[in-house]
Amino acid sequence: MSYPHGAELYRGKAKTVYATADADLLLLHYRDDTSAFDGEKKAALSRKGMVNNHINAFVMTRLAEAGVPTHFVRLVGPQESLVRRLSMVPVECVVRNVAAGSLVRRLGVTEGQRLAPPLYELFLKNDDLHDPMISEDHALAFGWASAADLKRMRELSLQVNAVLTPLFADAGITLVDYKLEFGRQAGELLLGDEFTPDGCRLWDAGSGERLDKDRFRRDLGGVVEAYEEVARRLGVDLPAGE
Ligand code: TMP
Ligand code: ASP
Numbered sequence: 001m002s003y004p005h006g007a008e009l010y011r012g013k014a015k016t017v018y019a020t021a022d023a024d025l026l027l028l029h030y031r032d033d034t035s036a037f038d039g040e041k042k043a044a045l046s047r048k049g050m051v052n053n054h055i056n057a058f059v060m061t062r063l064a065e066a067g068v069p070t071h072f073v074r075l076v077g078p079q080e081s082l083v084r085r086l087s088m089v090p091v092e093c094v095v096r097n098v099a100a101g102s103l104v105r106r107l108g109v110t111e112g113q114r115l116a117p118p119l120y121e122l123f124l125k126n127d128d129l130h131d132p133m134i135s136e137d138h139a140l141a142f143g144w145a146s147a148a149d150l151k152r153m154r155e156l157s158l159q160v161n162a163v164l165t166p167l168f169a170d171a172g173i174t175l176v177d178y179k180l181e182f183g184r185q186a187g188e189l190l191l192g193d194e195f196t197p198d199g200c201r202l203w204d205a206g207s208g209e210r211l212d213k214d215r216f217r218r219d220l221g222g223v224v225e226a227y228e229e230v231a232r233r234l235g236v237d238l239p240a241g242e
Contacts, residue, residue, distance in 0.1 A: 003027055003076040013039055014052075014198060020082070024185070030056075030079045034198070036217045038127040043216070049079040051227045051238060052196040057081060058236040059164065059195040066163040068156055070191040071183065078239055086183025086192045089145045092123040092131060093157045096177040097165065100201050101214075103177075106133075112208075118161055120154055125181070152189045153182050160191070168202065171233035173211060176201035197227045 005027045006019035013035040018027040030049035035042045053075065060072035073082040096103060099113040103121075122139065123131045139145040145153065157180055168175040178200030181193035193199070197212040204211060210218075211226040231238055 001027075001029060001077055001080055003080050003082070013042075014049075015194070024085050025073065026083050026085045027076070028053075028081050028083055028194075030081075030194075034213070034216050034223070036213060038130050041217070045216075045224050048224050048227065051224060051231055052194065052198060053079050053081055054236050054238050055196050055227065055231050055234070056194045058231075058234060059167075060191075062167060063160060063163055063191065063195075066159070068159055068163065068191060069188065071185075083192070084185050084190065086185050086190055088181060088183040088192060089149060089153070089189075090125045091134070091139055091144050091153070091181075092125050093153050093180045093182070094121045094123060094177060095119070095157050095161050095180070096121070097161070098174060098176040098201075098203075100176050102133075118158065120157060123179075149182070149184075149189055153180075156180075156182070156189070156191060160195075164195075167234070169205065171230075171235075172205045173230065173233060174203045174205050176203055197230055202230055 008016060009019055010017040014031055014033050016029045016031060020027050030053040032044045032046055032049045033042065034045050034048060057075045060070045064070050071083040071086050073084060076082050096115050096119040099109045099115060100111055103109065104111045122134050124134050125131060136150045139150060140147060160180060165175050180191060182189050183192040200212055201214060202211040210220060211230050215223045215226050
C-alpha cells in the first residue's frame with residue numbers, strides 16, 4: 001500500500017481498515033478475499049479488491065453528485081480509498097426492486113417478481129446470529145439507532161435507489177437489491193461501507209445472467225470477470241492488468 005497509514009484498526013471479511021495521520025479519516029484496503037453465508041464460505045479472487053475499490057469510488061461519486069452524503073473521500077491506490085471515520089449503526093438497510101435471495105426463502109414468493117414500490121428491510125449486523133431481520137422498533141428498543149437515524153436511513157436508502165436504478169439500467173443491468181450501512185460523524189448520518197457487486201444483486205437486463213456475488217455463492221464461476229463486466233458497462237476506469 002502506497003498511502004501513508006497507521007495501525008490496523010479492523011480486519012473485516014473483505015476490507016481492512018487503517019488509521020491515518022488525520023483522526024477523522026480512515027484508509028480502506030479492499031482485499032481480494034471474498035466471503036459468503038456470514039463468513040462460512042471463503043476464497044481469494046485475484047483482482048477483486050482492485051475492481052471493487054474502483055466500482056465503489058464510481059458509485060459513491062455519482063451518489064454524492066446527487067446529494068447523498070457518503071463517507072467516501074477519494075481513491076488513493078489500486079485497492080485503497082480514503083474515507084471519513086464514522087461511528088457505524090449496526091443495522092443493515094436492504095432495498096429490493098425484484099424478489100430474490102432471503103426474501104424468496106422467507107416468504108416463498110417467486111424469484112424475479114417485480115416489487116413496486118421497492119421493499120425496504122432492516123437486518124441486525126451480526127454474523128454469529130446470521131444477520132437476523134429486525135423492525136425499526138427493535139432498533140429503537142435496543143438503542144441501535146434513534147428515531148431520527150431510522151427516518152434518515154430509510155430516506156437515504158430510497159434516494160440511493162432513485163439514483164442507481166437508472167444508472168444501472170442505462171448499463172443494461174437490473175439493480176435487483178442491495179445492502180447499505182450508515183454511520184455518524186459530527187451529528188450527521190452518512191452512507192458508509194461500500195457499494196459493489198459484493199453487496200448487491202445485479203442481473204443482465206436481457207438474459208438475467210447474474211453479475212454479482214451470487215456467482216460465488218452458487219459456484220457459477222467467472223466472479224471477477226462479471227464484476228469487471230459491470231465496471232466496463234458503467235464506464236468505470238480500471239487500471240491496466242498487473
Ligand atoms: P438477502 O437476500 O440475503 O437478504 O440480501 C439482500 C441483498 O443485500 C443482497 O444483494 C445481498 C446484500 N446483503 C449483503 O451484502 N450482506 C448482508 O449481510 C445482507 C444481510 C445482505
Ligand atoms: N456478506 C456476507 C458474508 O460474507 C453475506 C453474504 O454475502 O452471503 O458472509
